[in-house]
Amino acid sequence: MLANTLIHKLKPSAITIAEDVSGMPTLCRTIRDGGIGFDYRLGMFHPDMWIKHLEKIPDERWNMGGIIYGLTNRRWKEKVVTYVESHDQAIVGDKTVSMRLFNEEIYYGLNRHNEMSLNVSRGMALHKMIRMITFHLGGEAYLNFMGNEFGHPEWIDFPRAGNNFSYHYCRRQWNLKYDSDLRYG
Amino acid sequence: MTFDYSKYEVKRFLLSNLMYFLEEYKVDGFRFDAVTSMMYTHHGIDIGFSGGYHEYFGL
Numbered sequence: 001m002l003a004n005t006l007i008h009k010l011k012p013s014a015i016t017i018a019e020d021v022s023g024m025p026t027l028c029r030t031i032r033d034g035g036i037g038f039d040y041r042l043g044m045f046h047p048d049m050w051i052k053h054l055e056k057i058p059d060e061r062w063n064m065g066g067i068i069y070g071l072t073n074r075r076w077k078e079k080v081v082t083y084v085e086s087h088d089q090a091i092v093g094d095k096t097v098s099m100r101l102f103n104e105e106i107y108y109g110l111n112r113h114n115e116m117s118l119n120v121s122r123g124m125a126l127h128k129m130i131r132m133i134t135f136h137l138g139g140e141a142y143l144n145f146m147g148n149e150f151g152h153p154e155w156i157d158f159p160r161a162g163n164n165f166s167y168h169y170c171r172r173q174w175n176l177k178y179d180s181d182l183r184y185g
Numbered sequence: 186m187t188f189d190y191s192k193y194e195v196k197r198f199l200l201s202n203l204m205y206f207l208e209e210y211k212v213d214g215f216r217f218d219a220v221t222s223m224m225y226t227h228h229g230i231d232i233g234f235s236g237g238y239h240e241y242f243g244l
Contacts, residue, residue, distance in 0.1 A: 002200060003200060003215075006203055006204065007203055007214075007215060010207050010208075014212075014215070015214030015215075016214055016215050017214065017217065018216075019216065019217060019218050019219060020221050021221050021229065021234070022224070022225070022229060022234045022240070022241070024221075024241055025238070027220075038217070042216075
């Protein structure tokens with residue numbers, strides 16, 4: 001509350017966003033109204049819901065009503081930053097939506113000059129639709145993680161003792177975005 | 186690690202950081218990570234939330 005007061009006093013146009021797992025009520029009400037004073041909260045349930053669908057539920061069992069409820073079950077007048085995936089999924093140990101959808105085909109199936117496999121066709125369609133539905137229903141703002149919008153392969157791993165301080169995976173491959181041989185290029 | 190928010194020096198240090206980024210870098214805003222650990226005296230450690238109001242107020 002001190003932080004929100006200070007920030008908004010110094011710069012009224014500044015935006016503060018809270019990452020809260022507890023679902024605290026009044027998080028985004030003004031301090032004047034007895035709230036905590038944030039402008040937005042992160043829709044932390046949304047990425048978890050998509051991972052559950054992709055990992056545990058076969059396509060034909062996806063419940064659209066349940067998905068829409070999951071994205072729109074939010075407090076009235078509390079602005080939400082929604083997202084399909086954040087840095088969490090891109091960091092070593094987890095998988096991004098495109099990695100879950102394409103699996104090993106992410107390395108060869110996205111060549112535009114080859115015939116599209118059923119798996120890639122499904123993956124690209126779901127990758128688009130999942131983001132579209134989330135963008136439209138999940139909140140008042142949308143968070144992307146750099147590169148995931150064009151199905152970036154591989155993960156991020158910062159130099160550390162466990163990887164011998166390697167910089168190999170400490171990068172995003174922006175060249176892929178401009179590679180016209182790729183389906184997302 | 187958790188900051189001791191009851192100490193004036195700690196509060197001053199954290200708030201000074203916000204001011205520094207606003208004034209020197211002219212940032213448009215802040216995203217506060219793990220707000221849960223700041224809002225509760227139990228810091229949200231080993232606590233599950235079911236959505237009942239008793240979990241949020243009067244702690």
